[in-house]
Amino acid sequence: MPSARVSTKAPDQRPTSLFSVDVRPLALPKTRKGQQRRAELLDAAAKSFAVQGYRKVSLASLAAEVGITEQGAMHYFPTKEHLLVGVLDAYDLADEEGYRQATESAPTLIDGLLAAMRHRLEHHRQTATLISVLMAESVDPTHAAHTWFVDRNRRMRENVTHMLTVAQERGELRADVDVPALATQQVALFDGLVVQWTLDPEAFDVITVIERFYASLRQ
Numbered sequence: 001m002p003s004a005r006v007s008t009k010a011p012d013q014r015p016t017s018l019f020s021v022d023v024r025p026l027a028l029p030k031t032r033k034g035q036q037r038r039a040e041l042l043d044a045a046a047k048s049f050a051v052q053g054y055r056k057v058s059l060a061s062l063a064a065e066v067g068i069t070e071q072g073a074m075h076y077f078p079t080k081e082h083l084l085v086g087v088l089d090a091y092d093l094a095d096e097e098g099y100r101q102a103t104e105s106a107p108t109l110i111d112g113l114l115a116a117m118r119h120r121l122e123h124h125r126q127t128a129t130l131i132s133v134l135m136a137e138s139v140d141p142t143h144a145a146h147t148w149f150v151d152r153n154r155r156m157r158e159n160v161t162h163m164l165t166v167a168q169e170r171g172e173l174r175a176d177v178d179v180p181a182l183a184t185q186q187v188a189l190f191d192g193l194v195v196q197w198t199l200d201p202e203a204f205d206v207i208t209v210i211e212r213f214y215a216s217l218r219q
Contacts, residue, residue: 029076038076040066042090045083050130053137054084054144081144088134088148091127098123109167110214113160117190118207121197132195156187177217189213 029035044065048057059080063073077083102119106112121128138146161183167173173182193206 034076037066037068038086041073041076041083042086046087046090046126046130049084049087050126050133053133054080055137059083084144087130088145091131094127095120108172109163109170110172110218113163113186114207114211114214117210121194121206128194129198132191132198135191136195153187157183160186173217182217186210 029038041062044062045057048062048065057080059073059077060070062083063070066073073083077086098119099116102115103112106115134145135149137143138149140146157180161180164173164177164179164183164186168175168177168179173179189210190206193204193209196203197206
């Protein structure tokens, strides 16, 4: 049976700016100490955003958490929006790397999709919570990451549609399945389940629920 990774991911093209102001990528610090400090700020921001949301956290409070002044933090991230960009970019990189690792040995595309979701929850639980909190907050069109999440959800639907189309062509899904509709259901189901799971982790296993969802759609 073909590997789940053979040329299945749709091109992932993104606009250069998905934020309310022009937030250009900043050059990484050249020193090890600077790189460590930057990573500490990103980690502190991700944890705080996941609990309090973006708007309730200040750059000054994050700077204090890592033992520097607000001016010191601005050396790495001039504004809180720059820091949000850094957090979301780090999420994207981790998510893409996790996808590659999780799907490497999956026997089918559907198994690969499930493996990638399980990897995200098992290894990046804080990130999954972070995305749930920020996405709920960004329903407000004035939120700094509103456009980022609109684009993220669109890209996810397109990528899952591409993967499921190939799966259907390979005979992994029933021929009568409406793939675009299924992709939309899949993205909404996963995001919704993660919110409930974040509130009550013992209530159910997210991937088991999605596995049962797909069981009725397989050939």
